[in-house]
Amino acid sequence: xxxxxxxxxxxxxxxxxxxxxxxxxxxxxxxxxxxxxxxxxxxxxxxxxxxxxxxxxxxxxxxxxxxxxxxxxxxxxxxxxxxxxxxxxxxxxxxxxxxxxxxxxxxxxx
Amino acid sequence: xxxxxxxxxxxxxxxxxxxxxxxxxxxxxxxxxxxxxxxxxxxxxxxxxxxxxxxxxxxxxxxxxxxxxxxxxxxxxxxxxxxxxxxxxxxxxxxxxxxxxxxxxxxxxxxxxxxxxxxxxxxxxxxxxxxxxxxxxxxxxxxxxxxxxxxxxxxxxxxxxxxxxxxxxxxxxxxxxxxxxxxxxxxxxxxxxxxxxxxxxxxxxxxxxxxxxxxxxxxxxxxxxxxxxxxxxxxxxxxxxxxxxxxxxxxxxxxxxxxxxxxxxxxxxxxxxxxxxxxxxxxxxxxxxxxxxxxxxxxxxxxxxxxxxxxxxxxxxxxxxxxxxxxxxxxxxxxxxxxxxxxxxxxxxxxxxxxxxxxxxxxxxxxxxxxxxxxxxxxxxxxxxxxxxxxxxxxxxxxxxxxxxxxxxxxxxxxxxxxxxxxxxxxxxxx
Numbered sequence: 001x002x003x004x005x006x007x008x009x010x011x012x013x014x015x016x017x018x019x020x021x022x023x024x025x026x027x028x029x030x031x032x033x034x035x036x037x038x039x040x041x042x043x044x045x046x047x048x049x050x051x052x053x054x055x056x057x058x059x060x061x062x063x064x065x066x067x068x069x070x071x072x073x074x075x076x077x078x079x080x081x082x083x084x085x086x087x088x089x090x091x092x093x094x095x096x097x098x099x100x101x102x103x104x105x106x107x108x109x110x
Numbered sequence: 111x112x113x114x115x116x117x118x119x120x121x122x123x124x125x126x127x128x129x130x131x132x133x134x135x136x137x138x139x140x141x142x143x144x145x146x147x148x149x150x151x152x153x154x155x156x157x158x159x160x161x162x163x164x165x166x167x168x169x170x171x172x173x174x175x176x177x178x179x180x181x182x183x184x185x186x187x188x189x190x191x192x193x194x195x196x197x198x199x200x201x202x203x204x205x206x207x208x209x210x211x212x213x214x215x216x217x218x219x220x221x222x223x224x225x226x227x228x229x230x231x232x233x234x235x236x237x238x239x240x241x242x243x244x245x246x247x248x249x250x251x252x253x254x255x256x257x258x259x260x261x262x263x264x265x266x267x268x269x270x271x272x273x274x275x276x277x278x279x280x281x282x283x284x285x286x287x288x289x290x291x292x293x294x295x296x297x298x299x300x301x302x303x304x305x306x307x308x309x310x311x312x313x314x315x316x317x318x319x320x321x322x323x324x325x326x327x328x329x330x331x332x333x334x335x336x337x338x339x340x341x342x343x344x345x346x347x348x349x350x351x352x353x354x355x356x357x358x359x360x361x362x363x364x365x366x367x368x369x370x371x372x373x374x375x376x377x378x379x380x381x382x383x384x385x386x387x388x389x390x391x392x393x394x395x396x397x398x399x400x401x402x403x404x405x406x407x408x409x410x411x412x413x414x415x416x417x418x419x420x421x422x423x424x425x426x427x428x429x430x431x432x433x434x435x436x437x438x439x440x441x442x443x444x445x446x447x448x449x450x451x452x453x454x455x456x457x458x459x460x461x462x463x464x465x466x467x468x469x470x471x472x473x474x475x476x477x478x479x480x481x482x483x484x485x486x487x488x489x490x491x492x493x494x495x496x497x498x499x500x501x502x503x504x505x506x507x508x509x510x511x512x513x514x515x516x517x518x519x520x521x522x523x524x525x526x527x528x529x530x531x532x533x534x535x536x537x538x539x540x541x
Binding site: 029059060067097107108 | 185445
């Protein structure tokens with residue numbers, strides 16, 4: 001699955017905890033969380049500011065606004081986080097190979 | 111230019127209304143057939159059968175295509191839809207014009223409603239084509255799927271204009287003398303240029319997306335589009351220049367249909383999602399009717415072949431995508447930018463009533479098969495069966511469509527840890 005890059009600069013909260021929190025953000029179409037789907041490329045924590053670099057299954061995904069809002073809402077509830085920025089990127093593009101093994105099994109992969 | 115998230119379509123109520131109207135049109139057509147199933151046993155150019163055909167093509171398929179075009183270009187072309195409120199004009203025109211055309215056929219080819227309806231439907235589709243071209247010009251599609259979508263809508267507009275010309279030729283000797291009566295060109299352009307190419311283009315993108323396919327070759331869809339275009343050019347030459355081309359156009363069209371079968375097979379072979387959702391399974395099942403239609407055509411049964419192609423292939427494919435696209439539209443209309451699943455919004459699949467999907471699929475498939483059999487065998491006993499199954503399938507489809515919309519409007523449940531979050535483990539964090 002995708003190796004999420006974790007960067008910390010005098011963090012108010014460990015980047016690993018931010019990534020854990022992102023497991024609560026669910027793709028409404030696939031029914032799986034964005035971390036297990038391999039959509040989260042990088043998490044940067046600088047003080048209380050959190051930056052998330054992530055992608056979606058397809059660039060025109062109509063669910064983008066909801067997923068992005070969910071990321072902001074979920075991370076906004078993490079103690080110590082006072083600012084959240086989300087950057088959607090398309091390079092590298094998402095592929096199903098980025099998913100965790102358990103997520104693949106949940107979707108009935110071959 | 112890099113694609114960006116959030117390309118905007120029309121206001122969601124527009125495509126949602128068009129998709130619901132399309133599903134209602136199919137039910138109305140099936141109800142009409144159930145009321146008069148013996149229409150299937152008369153001449154294929156009898157007013158009632160031509161009227162029923164146009165309820166299906168202009169009403170069901172046309173409205174679903176038109177509604178989808180208010181959202182799908184933003185997804186496929188990844189750019190904002192041009193003139194996003196144009197649908198407020200085009201979709202009511204389409205609905206009114208289709209109704210007038212069908213009324214004209216039902217009244218025994220009444221010239222006035224046919225001419226009026228034909229003009230209005232033509233105007234509506236030309237507006238929708240202009241909107242799609244203006245959208246595509248913002249970010250011209252480089253992929254075969256996007257190009258096929260644009261070409262299919264151009265062919266659809268051409269089909270409607272040709273139909274309008276046919277209505278003119280029927281009532282005005284001057285038009286007939288100038289154009290002849292190119293009914294075969296009208297049929298072929300609609301079935302292959304608009305429907306096959308449209309389903310192939312949108313299907314390559316959507317089936318790949320919903321099945322989580324790793325991507326397929328572009329050449330197959332490009333070749334399919336080229337074959338269809340060449341076949342339609344040949345048909346036009348045969349119709350207007352009286353060129354004796356023999357079976358060449360049909361061979362090209364058969365090759366195009368075969369490519370679509372290969373394309374779907376290729377997508378399914380590289381998919382990673384093993385369990386396809388029921389509407390997507392319906393879309394895939396639709397393709398079983400393509401070889402059936404080909405065999406019926408080879409057997410010299412063109413009406414039965416057309417029924418298998420239109421109601422079986424096109425009907426099932428459009429029905430599957432209708433339900434799937436409607437769930438996306440209603441979900442995003444209700445929850446976009448607001449509460450996500452973590453805040454209590456349902457998953458898309460929670461908007462469906464699971465028990466309706468097999469009813470829709472198998473009743474529509476059975477109805478299409480028995481409809482073709484009725485036309486092939488001229489068996490009176492089969493006609494009510496075909497009508498009854500199509501009525502059941504279309505009622506189930508409309509019930510599902512309404513349920514999807516109503517389910518999305520329900521109040522959000524209180525936030526709770528979603529079951530899928532159980533996948534989260536520390537071993538996955540950070541890879």
